[in-house]
Amino acid sequence: xxxxxxxxxxxxxxEACKPRVIGIxxxxxxxxxxxxADASPAVISGEGGPLVPSVxxxxxxxxxxxxxxxxxxxxxxxxxxxxSVKRLIGRGAKDLASLRSMLPYEIEGDDxxxxxxxxxxxxxxxxxxxxxxxxxxxxxxxASLGGPVEGAVITVPAYFDDAQRQATRDAGxxxxxxxxxxxxxxxxxALAYGLDRGSTGTYAVFDLGGGTFDxxxxxxxxxxxxxxxxxxxxxxxxxxxxRSVATAVLAEAGVALGAAxxxxxTLAAAxxxxxxxxxxxxRRVKEALTDAPQATFSLAGALTGGTTIARVVTRAxxxxxxxxxxxxxxxxxxxxxxxxxxxxxxxxxxxxxxGSTRSPVVRDFVAELFGKTPLADLDPEQVVALGAAxxxxxxAGGRQDVxxxxxxxxxxxxxxxxxxxxxxxxxxxxxxxxxxxTFTTYADNQTGFDIHVLQGERETADTCRSLARFTLKGVxxxxxxxxxxxxxxxxxxxxxxxxxxxxxxxxxEASIEVKPSYGLSDEEVEKMLIDSFEYAEEDLVTRNLVTExxxxxxxxxxxxxxxxxxxxxxxxxxxxxxxEAIRTLDAAVAGGDYLAIRHAIEALDLATKPFAQRxxxxxxxxxxxxxxxxxxxxKVGA
Amino acid sequence: xxxxxxxxALLGLTPAFDVDLAVLEKAFFERSKELHPDRFASAPAHERxxxxxxxxALNDAYTILKKPVSRAxxxxxxxxxxxxxxxxxxxxxxxxxxxxxxxxQDAIHGxxxxxxxxxxxxxxxxxxxxxxxxxxxxxxxxxxxRAGGPQASVDEPIAQIKKILxxxxxxxxxxxxxxxxxxxx
Numbered sequence: 001x002x003x004x005x006x007x008x009x010x011x012x013x014x015e016a017c018k019p020r021v022i023g024i025x026x027x028x029x030x031x032x033x034x035x036x037a038d039a040s041p042a043v044i045s046g047e048g049g050p051l052v053p054s055v056x057x058x059x060x061x062x063x064x065x066x067x068x069x070x071x072x073x074x075x076x077x078x079x080x081x082x083x084s085v086k087r088l089i090g091r092g093a094k095d096l097a098s099l100r101s102m103l104p105y106e107i108e109g110d111d112x113x114x115x116x117x118x119x120x121x122x123x124x125x126x127x128x129x130x131x132x133x134x135x136x137x138x139x140x141x142x143a144s145l146g147g148p149v150e151g152a153v154i155t156v157p158a159y160f161d162d163a164q165r166q167a168t169r170d171a172g173x174x175x176x177x178x179x180x181x182x183x184x185x186x187x188x189x190a191l192a193y194g195l196d197r198g199s200t201g202t203y204a205v206f207d208l209g210g211g212t213f214d215x216x217x218x219x220x221x222x223x224x225x226x227x228x229x230x231x232x233x234x235x236x237x238x239x240x241x242x243r244s245v246a247t248a249v250l251a252e253a254g255v256a257l258g259a260a261x262x263x264x265x266t267l268a269a270a271x272x273x274x275x276x277x278x279x280x281x282x283r284r285v286k287e288a289l290t291d292a293p294q295a296t297f298s299l300a301g302a303l304t305g306g307t308t309i310a311r312v313v314t315r316a317x318x319x320x321x322x323x324x325x326x327x328x329x330x331x332x333x334x335x336x337x338x339x340x341x342x343x344x345x346x347x348x349x350x351x352x353x354x355g356s357t358r359s360p361v362v363r364d365f366v367a368e369l370f371g372k373t374p375l376a377d378l379d380p381e382q383v384v385a386l387g388a389a390x391x392x393x394x395x396a397g398g399r400q401d402v403x404x405x406x407x408x409x410x411x412x413x414x415x416x417x418x419x420x421x422x423x424x425x426x427x428x429x430x431x432x433x434x435x436x437x438t439f440t441t442y443a444d445n446q447t448g449f450d451i452h453v454l455q456g457e458r459e460t461a462d463t464c465r466s467l468a469r470f471t472l473k474g475v476x477x478x479x480x481x482x483x484x485x486x487x488x489x490x491x492x493x494x495x496x497x498x499x500x501x502x503x504x505x506x507x508x509e510a511s512i513e514v515k516p517s518y519g520l521s522d523e524e525v526e527k528m529l530i531d532s533f534e535y536a537e538e539d540l541v542t543r544n545l546v547t548e549x550x551x552x553x554x555x556x557x558x559x560x561x562x563x564x565x566x567x568x569x570x571x572x573x574x575x576x577x578x579x580e581a582i583r584t585l586d587a588a589v590a591g592g593d594y595l596a597i598r599h600a601i602e603a604l605d606l607a608t609k610p611f612a613q614r615x616x617x618x619x620x621x622x623x624x625x626x627x628x629x630x631x632x633x634x635k636v637g638a
Numbered sequence: 639x640x641x642x643x644x645x646x647a648l649l650g651l652t653p654a655f656d657v658d659l660a661v662l663e664k665a666f667f668e669r670s671k672e673l674h675p676d677r678f679a680s681a682p683a684h685e686r687x688x689x690x691x692x693x694x695a696l697n698d699a700y701t702i703l704k705k706p707v708s709r710a711x712x713x714x715x716x717x718x719x720x721x722x723x724x725x726x727x728x729x730x731x732x733x734x735x736x737x738x739x740x741x742x743q744d745a746i747h748g749x750x751x752x753x754x755x756x757x758x759x760x761x762x763x764x765x766x767x768x769x770x771x772x773x774x775x776x777x778x779x780x781x782x783x784r785a786g787g788p789q790a791s792v793d794e795p796i797a798q799i800k801k802i803l804x805x806x807x808x809x810x811x812x813x814x815x816x817x818x819x820x821x822x823x
Contacts, residue, residue: 180679224667335821395679403671405697430697432675432690492690493675550695557644562718566789612718618793619719619800 019150021180021396022141023188023388026130026154026168027054028086028237029210029355032382033137034389035145036398041192041389043382046140051381054210055083056132058118066136078104078276080119084239087211088114088126089171090164104276127171134175151180153392155384157212158184159232159409161455162467162497169494180395182494185209186216187227187406188387189353193378194220195390195402201348202228204336206366206374207384208329209354211237215333217340217347226405229339229428231332236325238286238356245282245313245321246275249297253309274303285313290358319361326365333369339428350374355381405430408491415452415461417442424489427457434490438504441475441483448473449485453499472501548597552589555601556582559608562615569614574607581607645699645712655710655776657703666700707806710772710799717779719796725804735808742812746819758816765809768802775799 023034023041030051034043043050048068057070058080065073074081082105088096093109107114108123115123134154141149154177156168165182172179186205193199199220207214214232218225250256255274281297288295294314301308337344352374356362358381366374378386394402408431413423416439424435439449449472456464475483484504491497559582563570570578581604588600646653649665671677673696678689702708711721726732738761745753775795782791 181676221663221667224670226667331821338817391676394676397680400677403667403674403676405670405674429701432694433697433701434694490694493693550691553644558716558718561716565717565783565792568789615718619797 019396020141020145020147021151021153021389021392022138022145022149023183023385023390023392024134024137024152024154025185025188025382025385025388026086026133026156026171027209027355027384028084028212028239030054030381031133031137032385033141034382034385035141036389036393039399041386041393043385044141044144046143050385052133052136052140053083054086054130054133055081056085056129057081058120058122058124060119062120064132066132074104075273075276075280077119078272079106079117081105082116082118082124082129084211085116085126085129087235087239089130090161090167091126104272104279106272127167127174130168130171131174134172134177138175138177149177151178151392151396153181153183153388153395154179155183155185155188155388157207157209157232157234158186158214158216158227158230159212159234161234161410161465162412162495163465164234165494165496169496180392182496183388183391183404184214184216184227184230184406184409184495185212185384186214186230186351186353187218187225187404188385188391189351189383190216190218190220190225191387191390191402191404192383193351193375193387194225196378199348202342202346203349203351204333204347204370205351205353206329206333206357207232207353208356208362209237210356211235211239213237213329213332215329215336217336217342223401224403224405226430227407227428228342229336230407230409231336231339232409233328233332236328238283238354239279240325241322241356241359242279242282242286244325245286245297245318246278248321249282249309249311249313250278250299252311253307255305255307255309270305277303286318286359289313289315289318290360315361318359319364322361322365326362330365330369344370344372347372351383352376353380353383406493406495407431408433408495410455410465411457412453412455412467412489412491412497413464414439414487415454419461421454421456421459421461421464424487425491431491431495432493434488436486436488438484438486440481440485441478442480444480445477446480446483447475447477449475449501449503451485451487451499451501453497467497468499470499470501472503475503476506478505545592545594545597548594548601549589552585552597552601555604556585556589559604562611566611566615569618570611574611577607578604578611644716645702648696648699649703651703653713653716654780655706655713655773657709659704662700662703666696669696706769706772707803707810710776711803713776714796714800714803717792717796719800721800721803727801727804727808731801731805732808735805735812739808739812739815742815746815751820754816754819758813758820761809761812761816765806765813768805768809772799772802775802 025032031054032043032050032052034041046052052067053071055067055070055074057065057073057077059065070081071083074083084103088107091114093107093114096107096114105116107116109115113125115125116129117123138149138152152172154168154172156165160168169179169182186207189205189207190203193203200222202217202219205214205216205218207216212232212234213236214230216230217228219228278299281299285295285297294312297309297311297313299309347370350366350370350372352363352366357366357376363374363376390399390402391404393399407428408425409427411423411427412425413421416422422437424437425433451470451472452461452466453468454461454464455467458464472485475485482505486502486504488500488502489497490500559578563575563578581600585597585600585604588596644653649662649669651657651662651665670693673689673693675686675690675693678686681689702712714721727735742754742757745757775798778795779792782795
């Protein structure tokens with residue numbers, strides 16, 4: 001027997017042939033890439049340090065600049081220089097109504113997807129812009145690591161919905177990266193912290209980035225990182241603080257900023273320049289206030305149409321400007337503690353993540369909110385990328401002593417008659433997970449089911465996010481309530497959803513698998529449906545087998561239990577038939593044919609029906625004991 | 639995987655309403671270390687599919703068992719008693735909760751948030767009391783099973799539990815409404 005001489009978790013001889021993998025923090029304001037070398041993660045620096053501004057500049061000749069060179073063009077060519085596109089990814093125009101007036105570039109598009117018109121009369125989507133940033137990071141990593149990158153873990157805000165996750169994954173693919181995993185940013189941060197300090201306990205991760213806010217509660221035990229609950233706001237960040245500073249200061253000076261109506265897709269060029277300059281100035285002032293007690297916000301009169309602005313901003317002013325935004329984070333924090341069924345006293349610590357938490361205004365707020373001094377000894381701007389690199393290493397077969405248990409951030413369901421949402425999977429359920437529910441037809445001779453997949457916490461479809469719609473056809477005509485369709489939601493370890501619908505009444509199956517779409521046309525969705533049906537068939541057979549075995553085991557256990565406990569309700573011939581059916585089902589479970597299992601389940605169901613009926617009658621009788629007879633009759637009739 | 643069916647078995651626990659949450663969590667973490675899809679990231683496709691589904695089953699078992707209401711409902715299911723989506727309480731039990739609900743609606747409508755908070759606290763206490771009753775009834779079930787008494791001695795507490803669990807649905811909706819109202823402030 002060979003002796004294992006390396007420490008668990010340490011790299012062994014495998015190191016030499018280990019694939020080159022990276023972790024990427026794709027941020028609203030800045031992005032960066034990290035890699036695990038010699039068992040500990042490190043960020044990869046390029047020109048100007050490790051941070052690459054998430055800014056892309058499009059030139060008329062078709063050229064593309066990314067990062068600092070692009071940022072340098074932001075004021076002179078605001079409409080060709082795209083920043084903060086993370087706020088647009090996986091979003092439609094309707095989602096962005098309030099943001100539009102504050103963006104220095106133009107956005108157009110419909111409710112499914114937005115596009116930006118840039119130099120050379122090109123239109124680009126947020127996915128394409130993000131892919132440019134990812135390409136830059138990939139190139140950096142390859143230059144530093146001396147060879148092609150084989151896989152990447154990309155982080156996303158924990159509170160990103162399915163459409164935003166899908167879009168991020170697509171951006172990775174477009175950049176030529178094999179996306180091994182999408183990882184929630186606070187989880188990544190906790191991973192980096194936990195490994196750094198060998199921590200055990202329950203921590204809150206307060207992650208305020210440029211454009212997103214996440215709050216997660218994690219439990220760290222022995223290499224397991226379990227997300228207890230997560231929440232946040234995927235449209236709240238340092239950007240908003242910059243905007244509220246800019247808006248407030250300009251309003252004081254009598255200059256209107258972003259007075260555009262929500263249906264106004266374009267802003268005058270001068271207005272765009274004013275927005276870009278004022279927001280940039282506000283950011284500079286905010287950052288200056290991290291070290292200094294006050295700073296001066298100044299704008300030249302040429303920009304504002306005459307009024308030269310020189311306003312001294314103190315930390316107290318910043319707190320005032322920031323208060324509405326901080327209050328929104330506070331509300332999300334309280335909700336998440338409640339979801340985790342914890343009080344703030346039960347927390348062992350609070351971890352700060354994201355560039356915006358550098359601000360003392362934010363730190364003081366967090367300290368007061370949680371009643372403890374937050375931890376920020378790892379660079380809050382690097383910690384997410386470091387964690388992502390660790391996870392990439394885990395997935396590439398590197399360290400094996402780390403297990404991340406993440407959750408789905410938002411509930412998932414389908415629309416019922418009347419526009420009410422029936423939730424199949426609730427928020428904060430550990431992933432991977434799944435749920436199956438059976439629905440019946442609501443109209444006579446209905447031959448199809450319209451399935452509308454939704455994500456969100458609200459009760460009605462129009463207030464939740466629409467992820468996908470598809471129709472299941474071929475339901476045989478019958479009276480209302482008789483047609484049955486079984487809907488299955490499956491969520492994988494990336495938090496991505498697959499939906500399957502199966503028509504149950506005919507015995508003939510019609511299964512389709514759908515990936516939720518964002519910004520795709522009906523034809524594309526249709527094609528996707530056909531493709532997934534064709535290619536996923538093999539996977540489907542395996543999954544069917546697993547599902548049927550689980551179902552069979554459940555039914556076998558329940559039947560045996562019932563046979564043992566309710567003997568007096570069991571006729572001898574029913575017992576003989578039932579036991580025969582149990583034997584058949586046992587044999588089918590041992591075999592590999594899911595259809596055989598399903599038929600055996602149905603046979604067992606049929607064989608034990610008289611028995612089940614008697615048990616049910618007794619249960620009903622027990623329930624109605626002491627209730628007036630007419631009430632009982634009414635209930636049965638209902 | 640013959641034991642795959644049962645949530646308790648998946649986590650190596652004896653089926654019972656009383657579950658030591660620390661033990662449950664420890665078992666969940668230990669099994670997750672072995673079953674999580676990350677362990678199979680570079681395994682062949684069919685192994686990944688199986689791992690994914692095992693991991694799902696484990697997570698779902700943990701989700702069911704960690705909350706007392708879903709745990710109780712699951713235990714009833716094991717005993718062959720299911721609670722349908724549209725099961726209603728008998729009128730006598732339903733009346734008080736409907737009246738409570740009306741009172742809450744009034745408070746919410748009148749934006750009397752301190753009153754909403756008070757009603758919430760009261761309902762939380764009710765919930766805790768009802769859960770205590772569930773625990774007692776499960777103890778009766780256990781006792782009856784051990785004693786091998788008549789079937790009715792098992793069925794009766796189970797019927798009681800079912801009734802409380804249906805009531806819980808109303809209670810939880812009530813508490814959600816409180817949360818939503820207090821959240822909007």
